[in-house]
Amino acid sequence: MLKITAARVIVTCPGRNFVTLKIETSDGVYGIGDATLNGRELAVASYLNDHVIPCLIGRDAHQIEDIWQYLYKGAYWRRGPVTMSAIAAVDMALWDIKAKVANLPLYQLLGGACRTGVMVYGHANGASIEETLDNAAAYAEQGYKAIRLQSGVPGLKTVYGVSKDRFFYEPADAALPSESVWSTEKYLRSVPPLFEAAREKLGWDVHLLHDVHHRLTPIEAGRLGRDLEPYRPFWMEDATPAENQANFRLIRQHTTTPLAVGEVFNSIWDCKQLIEEQLIDYIRATVVHAGGITHLRRVAAFADMHGVRTGCHGATDLSPICMAAALHFDLSIPNFGIQEYMRHTAETDAVFPHAYSFEDGMLHPGEAPGLGVDIDEALAAKYPYSRAYLPVARREDGSMHDW
Numbered sequence: 098m099l100k101i102t103a104a105r106v107i108v109t110c111p112g113r114n115f116v117t118l119k120i121e122t123s124d125g126v127y128g129i130g131d132a133t134l135n136g137r138e139l140a141v142a143s144y145l146n147d148h149v150i151p152c153l154i155g156r157d158a159h160q161i162e163d164i165w166q167y168l169y170k171g172a173y174w175r176r177g178p179v180t181m182s183a184i185a186a187v188d189m190a191l192w193d194i195k196a197k198v199a200n201l202p203l204y205q206l207l208g209g210a211c212r213t214g215v216m217v218y219g220h221a222n223g224a225s226i227e228e229t230l231d232n233a234a235a236y237a238e239q240g241y242k243a244i245r246l247q248s249g250v251p252g253l254k255t256v257y258g259v260s261k262d263r264f265f266y267e268p269a270d271a272a273l274p275s276e277s278v279w280s281t282e283k284y285l286r287s288v289p290p291l292f293e294a295a296r297e298k299l300g301w302d303v304h305l306l307h308d309v310h311h312r313l314t315p316i317e318a319g320r321l322g323r324d325l326e327p328y329r330p331f332w333m334e335d336a337t338p339a340e341n342q343a344n345f346r347l348i349r350q351h352t353t354t355p356l357a358v359g360e361v362f363n364s365i366w367d368c369k370q371l372i373e374e375q376l377i378d379y380i381r382a383t384v385v386h387a388g389g390i391t392h393l394r395r396v397a398a399f400a401d402m403h404g405v406r407t408g409c410h411g412a413t414d415l416s417p418i419c420m421a422a423a424l425h426f427d428l429s430i431p432n433f434g435i436q437e438y439m440r441h442t443a444e445t446d447a448v449f450p451h452a453y454s455f456e457d458g459m460l461h462p463g464e465a466p467g468l469g470v471d472i473d474e475a476l477a478a479k480y481p482y483s484r485a486y487l488p489v490a491r492r493e494d495g496s497m498h499d500w
């Protein structure tokens with residue numbers, strides 16, 4: 098038995114907040130897990146500190162599935178982003194421990210590599226089409242095979258996905274939610290010209306993606322999907338809020354543009370209908386928000402039965418621990434699609450030294466035992482938590498919209 102002897106939560110803010118769980122065992126082997134939920138970090142820290150860790154001490158670290166079931170069923174109150182991020186952090190840490198004890202990189206325990214590397218997409222953005230495409234050309238120069246395009250919208254001051262920095266994007270930008278004004282009409286007019294100009298400038302050998310970020314109705318999404326068809330996007334993401342999974346039937350009736358959804362999902366139940374009715378082409382659920390490696394493997398297996406591929410979320414507010422875990426997962430499943438890769442800052446990378454590396458448009462998790470990532474606790478302690486919220490959006494009449 099490999100006894101869990103201690104566990105603690107490390108909250109650090111090297112430019113943005115991250116929550117990390119560290120689990121220690123009787124053999125001296127420890128594992129780490131990402132528990133970061135952008136804008137609600139302390140809720141997960143408390144869920145772990147006050148409700149999960151007391152139940153972990155003394156358990157066998159090798160019993161990953163049993164501990165997952167214990168935390169899922171034992172909570173009585175099931176699912177939700179806070180609960181499932183906490184369970185995910187425990188799950189990642191236990192897989193890290195098991196692979197370290199086996200002296201293998203985690204992907205080897207998940208069935209070994211199905212591919213030589215993990216195709217990733219970068220995040221080109223700019224205030225104008227021209228600026229966005231200059232940024233995209235820089236990503237293409239760096240060897241990216243897939244690039245997401247998010248551009249400013251004429252007539253709107255700020256909009257999701259456009260940052261002041263060409264290569265880093267951190268939306269949680271204020272100690273209270275900043276407010277932006279939204280106009281669907283202005284937005285819908287701005288995207289097709291962006292993609293037309295992009296194909297003109299970048300050609301057809303690069304995958305181009307776009308994140309609608311939950312801001313359209315189903316019929317508006319159908320219209321945008323159809324408008325983009327001539328430019329062959331790799332996917333249109335979060336076309337409409339997905340609480341009502343059946344809404345995607347209407348989008349599917351109007352466009353063949355591939356659809357991706359799921360970064361805000363926290364369990365298979367959030368996407369069961371989307372997958373079994375093939376209403377989407379890529380499922381974006383992540384290791385940190387959807388219950389860890391153990392649960393995400395179930396989502397991927399179910400998706401594989403229905404011809405749906407994965408496209409895990411990989412924004413800067415998911416820590417390098419989640420990125421490392423995602424890469425082991427991505428390498429090991431048959432229906433991998435693509436992996437989002439928003440580079441972290443040097444400050445963040447220093448707190449979370451890792452073995453994964455980028456080459457020729459692909460990431461690879463590396464061959465270090467376990468997840469191949471660590472946390473420098475002394476350095477982490479130098480960056481105290483600093484409350485930050487995601488923005489909110491209101492329509493021009495002042496009513497709330499999706500950001």
Ligand SMILES: O=C(O)[C@@H](O)[C@@H](O)[C@H](O)[C@H](O)CO
Nearest residue numbers: 135268308360411412414437
């Ligand atoms: O696809 C994406 O990466 C976005 O949707 C994220 O930037 C998202 O807005 C943030 O992760 C929210 O914290």
Ligand SMILES: [Mg+2]
Nearest residue numbers: 308334335360
């Ligand atoms: Mg997104």
